[in-house]
Amino acid sequence: MNKILLILKREYSTRVKKKSFLLTTLLFPVLYMALIFGTTYLGSSKQKLNVAILDESGYFTDSLLQSTNIIDSSILFSSVADTSIQSNYRKSGYDGYIIIPELNWQTGRENIKFITNKTHGTGTERIIERKLNIIWSEMVNEKLGIDIEKKTVLTQSSISIKEENQENLKADSGVSTAIGYGSGFLIYFILLIYGSQVMMGVMEEKTNRIAEVVISSVKPFQLMLGKIVGISLVALTQFLIWVACIFLIYNVGKLMGSDSAMVGSVVKGMQNSFESVNLPLVLGCFAFYFMGGFFFYSSLYAAIGSAINEDVREAQSLSFPITLLIIFAIFMMTIAIQDPSGPVAVWGSIIPFTSPIVMMARLPFGVPGTVPVWQLVLSMALLIIGFLCTTWLAAKIYRTGILMYGKKPSWKEMLKWALRK
Template identity: 45%
Template sequence: MSKIWLITRREYLTRLRNRTFLLSTFLFPLVIVLFIVGMVAIATQTHTRHRIAVIDANGYFKDYLKSDSTISFVFSPDLDTLNYESKGCSAVLIIPVLPEDKKTIYRLKYKKQLGLEGSGDLTNRVNEAITDHLIYEKTAVSRAQLDSIRRGSDIADFRSYEDMGTTAKASNQGASFFVAYMSGILIYILTFVYGAMVMRGVMEEKTNRIAEVVVSSVKPFQLMMGKITGIGAVGLTQFLLWIVLLVSLGIIAQGFIPASTWKDVQDMQHASAMGDASSVAKTSELAQRVYRIDNAINGANIPLTIFCFLFYFIGGYLFYSALFAAVGSAVNEDPQEAQSLMMPITLPVVFSFFIMTVAVQDPGGPLAVWASIIPFSSPIVMMARIPFGVPGTVAWWQLGLSMALLVLGFLGTTWLAGKIYRTGILMYGKKATWKTMWKWAFHK
């Protein structure tokens, strides 16, 4: 154990003092903050307002299609399918006579597409206009009354709660989705980054013949374990520093929020607890955003999420880094040889990432459940499920079984990699294949 500790200490201190480590550690939180701010700014500032000319053969859509900040409808007899662009319109909507007894196609002609969101919004507006017209025609409701009903119907404010038996905890689906997606992506990236770092370290020592000197004093397995634990400790240190820096940036950011905004947030929390959503809508946009962020933080089980992230990061790293070390020990100086041997290792990681994109949409589905239990995919997929609730979405038995299998998986890959490593680290000149490595692993 003392020799493993010496190798671990050397790997840890060497990389900790590296300039790249320092830059990536302190710049990453800033990049994350700028990324989030940029996403919010793009989402709120880059909406295009489309002017759409309408050619209506029915004669009633002018009364029901209402313009707003995203779409402006233009009804003019001078507009047609030939001159709409020269008149400043981005598209022309052609609505033929719509009989009640059969489906009829209406068309949108454009030079530039409106985008998926714009097309879906336009479809909903046309359907709502048809519904309003039929209500007006078939009932005694006037247009003024219909408009009043539309305005007055927006009185319900949605809240979701996780049923915990005798109690219920408020949840935020949007925040859960964001945390799940970011956690899965972060483990996916870190698994590749630190796993490849282990492989490159082993390859460099083998190429420079340093391994020959080292293994004269320590066993190959001790050398492999020292490199894996040392580089893993670097990754863990970096992640903990990121948490400290992000929390510090959050505390600093709170100081720039006016006291009046915090008072509005407190009033909104009180009004929400009393079921009064109208008071929430009357406050400033900044107060509403702070209120949503505060609710998301309070609704999340942050200690459990951080603990599980650390466990699955360490477990996933140890599971795959042992295999990366085995590949590094078998490779000589050809990078293409390393890429071909890495393929069976990287495919499960990439496949897990694609499963994660499904799991954040349906965290309780069979695919997400079983992929979060199998060790090859559990580090990424389970972290995409945990933010949605434990023990609600993720049962305790699923979490316990997933953790136990990941530990057993790490022990299995370490044993297999150790058998390959002890032979491959001293093998030169021969191009290794997975068939050869299999013989090394099970050679008596």
């Protein structure tokens, strides 16, 4: 026990003391934010398109087209009369043109062509459609004798649905989705990044040949466990630093919140999510699934690290199936978050291969409402049994692999090592 502690301490302190640890701890949230805001920004700042409209129906007059440009300026319509536009639209500064043929106002027309020289996608098609349909429905309404009053009734009279969970009145599915996604992805990143760190660490010990020196003092199992627990604590430290940062920002923001509208809205959003989700439960479960999932997968990574030699390509090809499982879990999570009570979500959150990620995505929707207590207990119990099993199997592979040099073992051979007495 004492020796595991020594190993753990070494693994922890050498990693935390590295400059790269500080750097990734600081940079990861920055990059993460940059990624989210960057894509939103790029998505919103679309290039404007100039579209020429050659109207043969007589319904789309220049003044009407101009009025739609005021409503939505991402695509600008201009009315043209000259048919030569078909050949020289690009020279005239248009990105494309539409020839609107003679139309029957009662039926309209499908698939009027928007002629361009490059594809702009369905998003652009929808905007053009919407803008033209503003003019079109106005005209249709008029023909049918529907005045503004009737029109308001037509467009605004409808029924909307909002789910209310009896077990958890505060549940806000929007916030839950966000928190679910956030924690699911965080576990995913941690499994991948720190899992491969375990693998590289084991590989390093093997190729450095320090492994034989160390296991003449301690049991291979102690060395493996010390490494896994040490690295998991590094990941936990990193996570706690992030949580501390969020609380710090939150509290600082609350103090000066009233002054700035933006900071105020961020703080309010955070406050909302803190209130609508059972925070201690989610944090507690996060810690559990994070550690459980980490032990489950990193022991497998350790086994692979012990089996290979210096070649990084070998490491990649052998660890691929395990990485695939983690990616599969993230795929299941996206389904589970759409339907947190559906069969995919339930089974995905119980089976230990995917439960750390999928269960974390479901939990913010509420316990015991969305996630019955028995499911949570079963999932936790299976995860504990699961990581005990993988650690046990991995330890056997590790014990043989760490002193084996030369040819890369196949999966079959590794299985043989694992099942041998």
